[in-house]
Amino acid sequence: MNKKFISLALGMLFSAAAISNASAATVNFKGSLTSSVCVIDINNTGAETGNVDLGTVNADEMSTIGATSDAVSFNVAMKSCPTGYSNYRIQFDGVEDASSGDFAIVGSKDDGLVIQLKDANGSKVSPNTPVDIATPSGRNGELSVPFTASIVSTRGTAGSGSFSMTSNISVKYD
Numbered sequence: 001m002n003k004k005f006i007s008l009a010l011g012m013l014f015s016a017a018a019i020s021n022a023s024a025a026t027v028n029f030k031g032s033l034t035s036s037v038c039v040i041d042i043n044n045t046g047a048e049t050g051n052v053d054l055g056t057v058n059a060d061e062m063s064t065i066g067a068t069s070d071a072v073s074f075n076v077a078m079k080s081c082p083t084g085y086s087n088y089r090i091q092f093d094g095v096e097d098a099s100s101g102d103f104a105i106v107g108s109k110d111d112g113l114v115i116q117l118k119d120a121n122g123s124k125v126s127p128n129t130p131v132d133i134a135t136p137s138g139r140n141g142e143l144s145v146p147f148t149a150s151i152v153s154t155r156g157t158a159g160s161g162s163f164s165m166t167s168n169i170s171v172k173y174d
Contacts, residue, residue: 038081038136038171041073046048050074052113052149062113062151062158071118071148077172081141085173089130090145092117093168094168096127103127105163112155115165120146 023101042050052074061067097104101124102114117125125131125147136143151163 005137024073029057029087036080036082038141038173040169040171041079042169044077054149055152057151059158059160062153063113063156065153065156067153067156068116073146073148073151075167076145076147078136078143078145079140081136081143081171083141083174086135088133088143090133090171091130091170091172092127093170094127094165097154100152101126102152102154102168103165104123105165111158111161112153113158113163114152114154116150118148118151124126127167137170 038130040048042048042053052073054069057069060150081088092103095104095106096102097114100114100116102116105113105115119125119131133145134143
């Protein structure tokens with residue numbers, strides 16, 4: 001019995017020694033996830049800011065309600081878009097003209113002129129309203145989206161002078 005007791009005592013002693021030599025450590029795992037975003041290029045200029053010159057229009061040509069200038073084409077190219085998404089939309093921000101739903105030209109002089117945007121199918125693009133577009137394709141996730149812009153008279157009165165309108169573009173996908 002004493003031998004069993006000595007064996008048991010020695011076993012407990014070595015176990016206690018093993019436990020007293022154990023140590024604890026902490027491992028922190030860190031990282032980050034990013035999502036790529038489409039790079040927008042206006043009119044293939046290599047810049048996210050671009051100008052669409054609607055030209056010089058004779059004010060007399062805007063003297064009737066609904067008179068429209070010649071449409072000017074412009075292109076919004078998207079590059080390096082992330083893959084794995086299927087619902088792509090583009091949106092032009094701006095002030096909506098209450099009478100036409102087009103982009104109001106905001107300034108000190110209101111001649112009843114608006115800028116009308118249309119997509120490649122000829123459908124009107126409204127301010128602050130997402131428009132469904134194709135999914136970017138290829139290895140680099142690229143897509144070119146054509147639009148047109150024209151000046152439209154909403155009141156039939158237009159004086160001479162210059163105008164401008166700024167619109168921020170956003171691309172959304174899910």
